[in-house]
Every structure is written in C-alpha cells, then in structure tokens.
Amino acid sequence: MLQIADISFASPFILAPLAGYSDLPFRLLCREYGAGLTVSEMISCHGLFYGQKKTQTMLVSNADDKPVSFQLFGADPEIMGEAAALLSDHNPTFIDINMGCPVKKVTKRGAGSALMKDIHLAEKIVTAVCANSKVPVTVKTRAGVDKENITALEFTRMCQNSGAAAITIHGRTWAQGFSGKADWQIIRQVKEIATVPVIGNGDIDSYATGLERMEESGCDGIMIGRAALGNPWVFQKNGRPDNFKDIIPAVKRHLALMEIYLDTDRQLAYIRNHTGRYFINFPGSSRIRQSIHSMESFPKLQSLINSL
Numbered sequence: 394m395l396q397i398a399d400i401s402f403a404s405p406f407i408l409a410p411l412a413g414y415s416d417l418p419f420r421l422l423c424r425e426y427g428a429g430l431t432v433s434e435m436i437s438c439h440g441l442f443y444g445q446k447k448t449q450t451m452l453v454s455n456a457d458d459k460p461v462s463f464q465l466f467g468a469d470p471e472i473m474g475e476a477a478a479l480l481s482d483h484n485p486t487f488i489d490i491n492m493g494c495p496v497k498k499v500t501k502r503g504a505g506s507a508l509m510k511d512i513h514l515a516e517k518i519v520t521a522v523c524a525n526s527k528v529p530v531t532v533k534t535r536a537g538v539d540k541e542n543i544t545a546l547e548f549t550r551m552c553q554n555s556g557a558a559a560i561t562i563h564g565r566t567w568a569q570g571f572s573g574k575a576d577w578q579i580i581r582q583v584k585e586i587a588t589v590p591v592i593g594n595g596d597i598d599s600y601a602t603g604l605e606r607m608e609e610s611g612c613d614g615i616m617i618g619r620a621a622l623g624n625p626w627v628f629q630k631n632g633r634p635d636n637f638k639d640i641i642p643a644v645k646r647h648l649a650l651m652e653i654y655l656d657t658d659r660q661l662a663y664i665r666n667h668t669g670r671y672f673i674n675f676p677g678s679s680r681i682r683q684s685i686h687s688m689e690s691f692p693k694l695q696s697l698i699n700s701l
C-alpha cells in the first residue's frame with residue numbers, strides 16, 4: 394500500500410498535476426473514480442507571495458478534495474519558502490515542488506526542468522520549502538536534463554536528505570519534452586536507492602499498464618496525466634466502458650462539478666475542451682466533439698449531453 398509520511402492511500406494511482414486541467418472539479422471527479430491522490434496545477438511561488446488573483450483561484454479546494462497535493466514552482470529559495478508557508482495555511486495534504494516542467498515560460502526563470510541543471514539551488518529550494526511547510530513535502534522531477542545528463546538518482550538522494558517525503562520521476566528527460574518514451578529503467582534504478590516512496594510517471598494509459606510498471610520497477614505509486622483526460626476510468630481496473638451510453642454519467646458528473654465550482658460563462662472554452670475529450674473512438678464521436686465545441690453557453694452544452 395502506498396504511504397507517504399504517515400498518510401496511506403486507498404489506491405496507489407495518482408492524478409498528475411496538469412496545468413490547465415487538474416482543477417478542483419477534475420480532481421474531485423478523478424477521486425470519485427478511484428484516484429488515491431490528486432495533484433493541483435502548478436502554482437507560482439511569486440503569484441502566491443504577491444497575492445495575485447489568478448493564483449488565488451487555483452487554491453480553491455474543499456473537504457472532499459483530500460488527499461490532495463498542491464504543487465509549487467519557482468526558483469528563488471526564499472520566495473519558495475514564504476510561498477510554502479502560505480500554501481500550508483490552505484491545508485493541503487502535501488506540497489509538491491515542480492522540478493520537471495519543460496515549458497519555456499517556467500524554465501527561462503530557472504524553475505521547473507531548469508533546476509535539474511543546478512542541484513545546489515534545487516537543494517536550497519527543497520530545504521526552504523521543507524522548513525516552512527506544515528505538511529510533508531514531495532518533489533516531482535524528470536529522468537534528467539538529456540540522455541547524457543541523467544540526474545534522477547542524485548536528485549533523489551538530495552531530496553530525501555533535504556527532507557522530502559517522496560519523489561515522483563517522469564521517465565523522460567528535459568530535452569525530450571513530451572516526445573519519445575518514458576524510460577522506466579531509470580525509475581527502477583531510483584527505486585533501488587530511494588529511502589522514501591517513489592512514484593513512477595510517464596505513458597501509463599491504463600490501470601493494467603500501471604500495475605505492470607509498478608511490478609517491473611518496484612515503484613510505490615503510479616502517476617497518470619494525459620490518459621486521465623476524458624477518462625477518469627483509468628483509475629479503475631475495468632477501464633473506460635465500451636458502451637457509449639455508459640460514459641455519459643461521468644460527463645454529466647464532471648459538468649455538475651464544473652457548474653458548482655467554475656464561472657461557467659467565463660470558462661466555457663475550458664469546459665468545452667474537457668468535455669470534448671470524453672468523445673474519442675466511439676462511432677460518431679467527432680461529430681459530437683464538433684457540436685460540443687460549437688455550444689455557445691453552458692446550459693446548451695448541458696442539454697446537448699443530456700440528449701445523448
């Protein structure tokens with residue numbers, strides 16, 4: 394059973410942090426479908442520190458949103474420490490530090506994947522966040538900078554020595570971005586030297602594949618990102634139903650959660666995007682996706698789904 398610090402989980406399957414997707418409604422939905430832990434979108438330490446409005450909206454959570462990890466990104470140890478203190482007050486189960494995001498906007502400021510190039514700075518950040526957080530701290534990183542510079546092992550040692558309670562490894566390098574394949578051998582090597590739980594991540598497209606990778610690598614938990622979009626059944630043994638009609642209750646539930654927690658007028662494009670993802674590989678699904686994307690209001694989108 395997956396346990397991080399003194400917290401154990403009903404399932405070792407975890408919803409990955411997905412910027413632009415893993416907000417409260419999607420986290421609640423994935424948890425209802427079996428995810429043992431969910432992770433928020435990455436939250437800027439500067440946004441928190443300076444009280445930016447957009448950052449505040451990312452902190453929306455509730456009592457059902459547990460266990461949850463809130464993910465922080467940034468490159469300044471002092472601000473990361475201050476932000477960790479502020480984030481702790483929102484009472485997440487964990488704070489996760491992003492040391493793997495390859496997006497330019499993040500790396501050009503030295504954060505995300507760029508931290509893999511500077512282990513001393515990364516260490517200062519983990520130390521500062523651990524010192525200021527009231528909840529256990531975890532780190533998510535990649536296999537390395539590129540195939541000549543695999544950093545996962547030294548980062549794991551550094552993180553556990555600096556107080557991290559678990560580490561997630563996405564088996565791709567920074568240079569790979571999202572191309573090629575995740576290297577699960579590196580995840581296995583990390584598990585061999587780790588003294589904290591190791592969560593493996595990369596290219597898991599079903600519950601069965603997740604169990605296989607756990608078995609092969611020995612890792613303690615499995616994190617799923619892209620395969621969860623439009624597919625919360627990925628957290629269940631039986632996977633997505635074959636019958637089109639059987640997917641509709643999940644879509645309706647997701648829309649109901651979005652109605653409660655989102656500003657449906659302002660976030661219609663976002664809602665259409667999430668909703669369209671359910672309709673893949675069914676007869677007529679491209680036509681349904683087109684209709685979803687042409688709906689000009691949330692009630693119209695809901696009645697379209699109700700009519701299916």
Ligand SMILES: Cc1cc2nc3c(=O)[nH]c(=O)nc-3n(C[C@H](O)[C@H](O)[C@H](O)COP(=O)(O)O)c2cc1C
Pocket residue numbers: 409410411412413433434435464491492493494533563594595596597616617618619620
């Ligand atoms: C749209 C999108 C947004 C992402 N946002 C984040 C993020 O905010 N923080 C993070 O650590 N990783 C982020 N990732 C990386 C995922 O968490 C995950 O590591 C990666 O997608 C590999 O897992 P997968 O093959 O299961 O998708 C993002 C990935 C995608 C596709």
